[in-house]
Amino acid sequence: MKLLVFGVTGFIGSRAARQLVGDGHEVYGFLRGKSEAKLDGLAGTVRGDLLDPQSVEDAIRTLKPEGVLFTAGERYPSGRVNNRYLELMQRSRVEGTRNTLEAIVKLELDACFVSVSGALAYKRHQAYKGEIRASLSREVDEIDGSTWFGDTLLKWEGVIQSYVNRGINASIIRLGAVYGWGGVWRERFFEPMLHHSRTFVPGNGRISVSFVHVEDVARAISYIFKRCSPGEVYNVVDDEPVELRVFLEEAAKTFGAPPPLYVPLILARISFGAAYRLIAPSFTLSQAVSNEKIKKLGFEFRYPTYREGLQQVKKEADREIQEKQVVQT
Numbered sequence: 141m142k143l144l145v146f147g148v149t150g151f152i153g154s155r156a157a158r159q160l161v162g163d164g165h166e167v168y169g170f171l172r173g174k175s176e177a178k179l180d181g182l183a184g185t186v187r188g189d190l191l192d193p194q195s196v197e198d199a200i201r202t203l204k205p206e207g208v209l210f211t212a213g214e215r216y217p218s219g220r221v222n223n224r225y226l227e228l229m230q231r232s233r234v235e236g237t238r239n240t241l242e243a244i245v246k247l248e249l250d251a252c253f254v255s256v257s258g259a260l261a262y263k264r265h266q267a268y269k270g271e272i273r274a275s276l277s278r279e280v281d282e283i284d285g286s287t288w289f290g291d292t293l294l295k296w297e298g299v300i301q302s303y304v305n306r307g308i309n310a311s312i313i314r315l316g317a318v319y320g321w322g323g324v325w326r327e328r329f330f331e332p333m334l335h336h337s338r339t340f341v342p343g344n345g346r347i348s349v350s351f352v353h354v355e356d357v358a359r360a361i362s363y364i365f366k367r368c369s370p371g372e373v374y375n376v377v378d379d380e381p382v383e384l385r386v387f388l389e390e391a392a393k394t395f396g397a398p399p400p401l402y403v404p405l406i407l408a409r410i411s412f413g414a415a416y417r418l419i420a421p422s423f424t425l426s427q428a429v430s431n432e433k434i435k436k437l438g439f440e441f442r443y444p445t446y447r448e449g450l451q452q453v454k455k456e457a458d459r460e461i462q463e464k465q466v467v468q469t
């Protein structure tokens with residue numbers, strides 16, 4: 141299949157593109173600005189900006205892809221940002237998706253569109269500092285629009301649904317907290333842990349979280365492209381929601397670092413500015429999500445729990461260090 145990937149330089153998009161290339165697809169990447177895709181096997185790249193509808197249309201007209209993967213969105217901030225940045229984050233997801241789907245409609249392409257979305261914003265399982273476990277949320281359950289992330293998901297998925305209603309072949313993959321040797325988990329926790337440093341967690345860590353290893357996300361994306369089921373939504377999370385504290389303590393042990401320290405949420409409020417609205421739910425709201433639907437479709441997780449997943453992350457980190465040492469000598 142000829143595929144175009146939006147977000148090909150990102151944590152998820154780069155892994156998904158690698159998987160899709162490995163599975164025999166002809167994969168192109170959409171790049172903005174000066175970004176470069178460091179990926180062997182890409183068939184080519186096109187340049188543009190998701191917030192510039194003409195550039196999205198031009199890219200799609202040039203390539204005429206049979207499938208489009210949307211794994212893009214303005215990057216999560218690593219420090220303080222203002223409300224305008226949060227608006228940009230939301231617009232890049234919502235308007236970026238609309239611009240892509242509109243181009244597919246305008247060019248009358250019969251393309252299979254797959255977008256990622258989030259699984260950690262279901263309504264029923266809210267908890268503030270305390271609740272550890274809850275029953276598992278399913279795809280049919282309501283999303284809680286009261287958080288920044290939930291509000292973004294409702295608008296983002298709303299756009300996709302409106303194009304499904306117009307006959308576009310689009311499906312949604314709702315992801316749990318995606319971890320691996322990359323992305324924010326690497327930056328905030330695994331990399332410092334690898335250097336045996338202590339890490340800091342806002343809140344008390346006593347919430348449940350549904351995680352998923354990035355390799356399983358990439359495999360699930362490829363699996364869904366094979367089926368292309370319009371209008372379907374799938375949660376992609378592993379089998380075992382876990383207390384955030386347990387996950388991070390296991391990670392520290394795996395990397396040989398001291399256990400994390402839990403700091404009052406007020407400190408995160410001071411250091412993240414407007415981004416606190418974005419970050420706080422990840423450390424305060426319990427989300428335990430079901431993966432039954434995608435498993436019933438026949439998908440098998442390679443890392444069904446964080447225990448095997450964290451071992452793989454450590455192996456990948458060790459491999460990277462060894463490769464760097466070989467280059468230096």
Ligand SMILES: NC(=O)c1ccc[n+]([C@@H]2O[C@H](COP(=O)([O-])OP(=O)(O)OC[C@H]3O[C@@H](n4cnc5c(N)ncnc54)[C@H](OP(=O)(O)O)[C@@H]3O)[C@@H](O)[C@H]2O)c1
Binds near residue numbers: 170172316
């Ligand atoms: N990671 C998770 O746990 C998780 C969970 C659920 C949902 N998601 C969603 O999945 C998506 C991908 O996540 P990620 O962790 O892979 O994000 P990421 O590493 O920050 O990557 C974001 C990608 O989007 C691209 N991008 C941003 N704005 C763009 C624009 N205006 N035009 C074109 N490309 C643009 C970035 O390109 P540049 O290289 O140019 O910056 C980058 O390739 C995001 O929408 C995220 O909200 C992630």
